[in-house]
Each structure stands twice: as structure tokens, then as C-alpha cells.
Amino acid sequence: MSNLSFTSKFVTDCNQKAVLKGDVVEVISYVGRRKVFSYKLPLSEWSIAENTIGNPNYHKRELINKHADSRVNFLEQIPIHERIVDSQVYAIEQLLKKYNVG
Secondary structure: OOOOEEEEOOOOOOOOEEEOOOOOEEEEEOOOOOEEEEEEEEEEHHHHHHHHOOOHHHHHHHHHHHHHHHHHHHOOOOOOHHHHHHHHHHHHHHHHOOOOOO
């Protein structure tokens, strides 16, 4: 199975790419064409976050914060942090929807 991907372009010049590699999703954050950081999260954890009682979007954002750890701290220093995290959530959701995974 080749790597499947989806790129969210919600935030100008800060594209968020989700790449499916087996049962792991790698999220790659770009500023312009430069890769700023990436992190990986298991599909099983994403599924748990989606199906947890309460607000699934909140649980997905917390999962991203957990896996991005210090890299998200870098993002918190810029004013569009929340939009970038939302764009990462969208990229993962669209990747899984597009390829009917999860």
C-alpha cells in the first residue's frame, strides 16, 4: 500500500499535510515550502478520540497536543496557533474520509 495523503491549505502559507503510513498518520507542518515539524499518531488513538463521549473535536485537539508535545509549544508562540491545529484536525479527518479508513 502506497502512502496516502491529504493537504489542508486553510491557513495561508502554513499547509498541514496528513500522510497515512499503515496504521499511523504522520502530520507534517509547512511554512511556505519549508517543513517546520512533523509528528506521528496511531489511528487507534484517533478512533478513540472520535468515539469518546463529549466533544470529539476537543479530544482530537488534545490528541494532537499530546503527540506534537514541544512542537506545538512552538506554534503557541504565533497568533494563528488555533487555526493551525484546526487545520491539522481537518487534514486528518479528510485523509481518513477520502480513503475510507478508520
